[in-house]
Amino acid sequence: xxxxxxxxxxSIFILSIFVGYYVVWSVTPSLHTPLMSVTxxxxxxxxxxxxxxxxSGGDGVVFSSSSIYGFLAIxxxxxxxxxxxxxxxxxxxxxxxxxxxx
Amino acid sequence: xxANLSAILYLVSGVLFILALRGLxxxxxxxxxxxxxxxxxxxxxxxxxxxxxxxxxxxxYVLIFLAIGGSLGAFIAYRIPMTAMPELVAGxxxxxxxxxxxxxxxxFINPSAFNxxxxxxxxxxxLIEMAIGAAVGAITFSGSVIAFLKLQGIMSGxxxxxxxxxxxNALLLVLIVILTIYLCSTQSSNLFWILIxxxxxxxxxxxxxxxxxxxxxxxxxxxxxxGWAAAGIGFTxxxxxxxxxxxxxxxxxAILSYIMCKGMNRSFFNVILGGFGATDQTSGSQxxxxxxxxxxxxxxxxFLMxxxxxxxxxxxxxxxVxxxxxxxxxxxxxxxxxxxxxxxxxxxxxxxxxxxxNVLLAEANVPYDEVFELEEINNDFANADVAFVIGANxxxxxxxxxxxxxxxxxxxVLDVEKCKSVLFVKRSLSPGxxxxxxxxxxxxxxxxxxxxxxxxxEDITKNL
Numbered sequence: 316x317x318x319x320x321x322x323x324x325x326s327i328f329i330l331s332i333f334v335g336y337y338v339v340w341s342v343t344p345s346l347h348t349p350l351m352s353v354t355x356x357x358x359x360x361x362x363x364x365x366x367x368x369x370x371s372g373g374d375g376v377v378f379s380s381s382s383i384y385g386f387l388a389i390x391x392x393x394x395x396x397x398x399x400x401x402x403x404x405x406x407x408x409x410x411x412x413x414x415x416x417x
Numbered sequence: 418x419x420a421n422l423s424a425i426l427y428l429v430s431g432v433l434f435i436l437a438l439r440g441l442x443x444x445x446x447x448x449x450x451x452x453x454x455x456x457x458x459x460x461x462x463x464x465x466x467x468x469x470x471x472x473x474x475x476x477x478y479v480l481i482f483l484a485i486g487g488s489l490g491a492f493i494a495y496r497i498p499m500t501a502m503p504e505l506v507a508g509x510x511x512x513x514x515x516x517x518x519x520x521x522x523x524x525f526i527n528p529s530a531f532n533x534x535x536x537x538x539x540x541x542x543x544l545i546e547m548a549i550g551a552a553v554g555a556i557t558f559s560g561s562v563i564a565f566l567k568l569q570g571i572m573s574g575x576x577x578x579x580x581x582x583x584x585x586n587a588l589l590l591v592l593i594v595i596l597t598i599y600l601c602s603t604q605s606s607n608l609f610w611i612l613i614x615x616x617x618x619x620x621x622x623x624x625x626x627x628x629x630x631x632x633x634x635x636x637x638x639x640x641x642x643x644g645w646a647a648a649g650i651g652f653t654x655x656x657x658x659x660x661x662x663x664x665x666x667x668x669x670x671a672i673l674s675y676i677m678c679k680g681m682n683r684s685f686f687n688v689i690l691g692g693f694g695a696t697d698q699t700s701g702s703q704x705x706x707x708x709x710x711x712x713x714x715x716x717x718x719x720f721l722m723x724x725x726x727x728x729x730x731x732x733x734x735x736x737x738v739x740x741x742x743x744x745x746x747x748x749x750x751x752x753x754x755x756x757x758x759x760x761x762x763x764x765x766x767x768x769x770x771x772x773x774x775n776v777l778l779a780e781a782n783v784p785y786d787e788v789f790e791l792e793e794i795n796n797d798f799a800n801a802d803v804a805f806v807i808g809a810n811x812x813x814x815x816x817x818x819x820x821x822x823x824x825x826x827x828x829x830v831l832d833v834e835k836c837k838s839v840l841f842v843k844r845s846l847s848p849g850x851x852x853x854x855x856x857x858x859x860x861x862x863x864x865x866x867x868x869x870x871x872x873x874x875e876d877i878t879k880n881l
Contacts (some may be wrong), residue, residue: 321542324652324660330665334435339669342441344765344790345779347772348674349451350441351640353495354666355509358647361516363427363465364654366623368523369479370828371530377475378678381527386482388519391512393486396458396720399509401494403451405778406502410444412785 349406356399362392418465424657426464431661433457440441445483461658499560499780500737503636503770507565514557514620517646518613521551524653525609531776534628544604544655548597550649553618556684557642563573566633566679567624568769574629582626589619594674605680613845617789627688630811631770633677634688641670673771680765680791682817683830710846712865715876718840721864723881725802727758729794732774735808735843739870742781745807748878749783760797762831764812795832804836806857807870810843814831814855823853839863842873 342350370386372378378386433453440450497505523530524547525539533543564786566572593615600608626637648663678685696814722728729751736742761783767774778788798804806813811835816823833839834857841863848854857863866873 319705320655321652324657326481327657328648328652328660328664331431331661332668335438335665335668336672338435338438338665339672342438343443344676345763345772345775345785345788346441346444346447348506348770348776349447349510349772350438350669351506351636351645351673351771352502353437353441353451353454353733354507354640354644354669355513356512357437357458357662358643359516360430360434360458360461360658360662361513361520361647361650363461363656363659364520364524364650365516366462366465366479367469367531367654368520368527369482370469370475371527372475373521375427377473377478379527381530384519384523384526386478388516388523389479389482389618390486391472391516392517393483395509395512395516396490396803397487397658398490398494398505400451400458401491402497402505402768403454403496405726406450406499406779407444407447409499409779409782410447410785411782412444413769413786 329354345360346410347409349403352399352406355401359392359395359399362389362396365389367394418470420468423464423468427459427656427658427767428661430457430461430464430658434658434662434665436603438669452810459659472741479766489831497597499776500740502567502767502776503632504565506770507568507639509634510636510643511558511561511565512848513643514554514561514639515557517554517643517650518551518558520610520650521547521554521653522613525551525569533653537603541601544601545597546649546652548600548609548612550646550653551613552593552597552722553642553649554646555613555616556620556623557639557646558617559617560624560635560642561620561639563621563624564632566630568632576628578626582622583728586619586622589615589622593619628746629769630766631681631688633766633773634674634681634685636671636770637670637677639670639695640877643814644668644670660746677766680829682825690773707823708859710865711863712867713840714866715868715873716880717864717878718866719877721838721840722757722803722805722877723755725757725837727797728752728803728805729759729798729801729802729836730759730761730807731804731806731813731833732761732763732778733807733812734769734773735810735870737768737773737777737808739808741807741871741874742777742783744871744874744878746781746783747776748874748881751881759787760794762791762794762798763788764791764809764831765829767809767812791829791831798832799835800836804833806833806839806841806843808842810855811849811853813857814853816856819856825853833857834860834862837862840870842866842869842870843868 365388437454645667651659
């Protein structure tokens with residue numbers, strides 16, 4: 316019997332939860348705020364769905380009832396992607412070690 | 418682009434996201450990790466363009482909207498003060514949630530663009546995934562908006578509770594399940610809209626009863642929800658990158674919520690059901706007897722610190738409110754010039770989000786190897802000369818160790834009272850968030866410094 320492709324996706328999902336579990340426990344507590352901003356940025360990979368939705372109108376039709384939602388989602392996700400990664404970078408640049416001159 | 422190739426590239430971007438989180442295990446590797454995350458995102462977006470393969474006028478609009486959102490995001494990222502980070506993260510979570518809702522709506526209206534069937538006859542599994550993605554996304558959105566308003570101070574941080582609240586929430590959740598079942602059998606768009614509307618309502622109702630100081634748990638929880646919403650949409654779109662990322666973010670937020678709850682010695686449900694402190698506040702003020710406290714000024718504090726050989730600083734949310742982190746660093750610099758050893762002690766739930774204090778100290782150029790977590794430093798208080806508590810309160814309360822009747826009994830606290838002397842910067846004697854008196858105020862070795870945190874710190878520096 317064929318295995319439903321859904322089962323494969325479910326396997327990826329479950330295994331990723333475990334990967335996430337172990338990776339996040341190894342994050343140092345002092346970086347928990349950057350962790351939140353970077354997870355926020357990567358969860359905006361939902362923009363993939365937004366792009367498909369925005370280009371769903373077909374030839375000649377740019378704005379249809381379904382593509383408008385796609386365009387709106389693109390704006391929201393783009394704010395998050397750029398904002399999330401840049402603010403994370405700004406924060407991480409501030410974490411410095413003690414100067415060794417003393 | 419062939420479907421197999423794009424699937425493999427989505428997997429690559431998923432792996433890069435894992436590496437992005439992995440990088441955060443130490444500050445040295447973290448910047449590289451962030452770069453991996455950016456590369457992963459670029460790959461995912463590029464692959465999507467290539468696999469849709471539609472470079473008509475719609476494509477130009479996609480780029481325009483991408484640029485609008487991107488520049489807005491970049492502008493916010495550069496302008497936001499570090500003290501406002503909790504608000505920013507809450508605000509960003511709401512955007513992910515809403516984006517998930519929009520994608521789900523679009524897929525519902527035009528399922529053929531996503532290979533999910535035709536309107537009125539969407540594949541059953543896809544419809545369920547879509548409904549879950551939309552519902553969780555909507556809950557994330559409205560919940561985050563409320564969290565944002567509370568953090569920003571637009572809405573009072575006090576818990577809003579009413580009778581039958583939990584019953585109402587439970588009924589609404591059951592209603593969502595029933596609606597999803599009906600949606601699957603009828604494919605009715607009206608049901609889909611009602612489902613989304615009720616989910617918005619639930620997000621709102623879940624967050625309003627939670628008080629200001631429980632925000633670390635709330636933000637982590639919403640972080641987790643935004644991940645599950647993304648994963649739901651990932652299943653709908655059959656997209657590996659989205660499924661992996663959703664799972665990562667979902668478990669990350671869940672772990673942070675767990676750490677925050679442990680830091681307060683409360684169960685997750687206790688926080689979610691909310692209303693903490695509201696009842697204790699009234700009873701606490703009624704039978705409070707006047708006990709003598711010793712209060713001093715900047716001069717006394719400077720004298721104590723000048724004669725110390727080691728000082729431990731305990732920052733809390735009050736430091737963020739007073740924006741005192743830079744003044745504090747200057748004070749510490751002066752202390753170090755006098756060969757006084759200084760370290761910082763951070764409680765897991767200090768501030769309004771996980772790691773809040775660490776970011777503020779990093780902003781003020783405090784080296785991260787001088788900053789310690791509760792377990793690392795708690796034994797050092799007994800050997801330190803001065804503890805300087807600035808803007809923290811409940812996390813130093815010894816009652817948590819001594820009085821089983823206290824609402825915060827069992828919560829891990831910093832052993833500040835073991836120091837030879839304690840300097841406590843605070844504006845008044847009012848109890849902290851938990852509504853209980855802090856025994857530390859009345860200890861023999863405690864000197865209260867009643868002033869604004871920033872001003873007091875500056876005055877001490879002048880007197881050193």
